[in-house]
Amino acid sequence: MKQQAIFKALADPSRRRILKLLRGGSKTAGELADAFDFSAASLSHHFAVLKAAELVRTERRGQYIVYSLNTSVFEDVSSLVMELFTTREVGKK
Amino acid sequence: MKQQAIFKALADPSRRRILKLLRGGSKTAGELADAFDFSAASLSHHFAVLKAAELVRTERRGQYIVYSLNTSVFEDVSSLVMELFTTREVGKK
């Protein structure tokens, strides 16, 4: 789990918006791009950051590349946040 | 609640470390500074970022300034994270 990459990825509002758009189901890069004002290249950069943090997964479907939420990291993110605020518990791994 | 300020604040590893140091109880700026290699001025900058996000509170005690975790934001942070990953629920406020 890439803690720094995760927090870095979440720090940008556009990237958080991308994640929210993906909650409803997977979307192609182009469909996501429609929701934003900037260039496909810029979006692509944001995708790369989200991928590095393993917050999204990708799959090529013909010409398209389909992005989806990697919900399995959700638990990781939650516990990272928890660790910041709660006193060390017993039985910690 | 300052969503962007919160995520921005959490993006830096030193700031996350400051929060963890404060889990054990409040500390003065100087006590916190001891845990780091960089200058008091740099630390002070990080404190300002954490304060802007309302993640920490401060109180002057004589010459010292005492920092403490603002645990009441913890819920906010948790639900922000939750919103990124979970499908919109019913009865949302």
Place this chain on the structure above:
DNA sequence: CCTTTAATTAGAAATATGTCTAAATATCTA
């Protein structure tokens, strides 16, 4: 094949961030 469409990569430019030293502010104590 060649063209079109979808998306990423490369490289440049502007802005933001993290760090430093020096100076300023606040409080304590002799």
Place this chain on the structure above:
DNA sequence: TAGATATTTAGACATATTTCTAATTAAAGG
């Protein structure tokens, strides 16, 4: 009040981030 200690503010500088346009890669379909 003057000096010492604790901390923040100001200003500078290097690095990182975000965005762009142009070029590249990949697949589809005539």
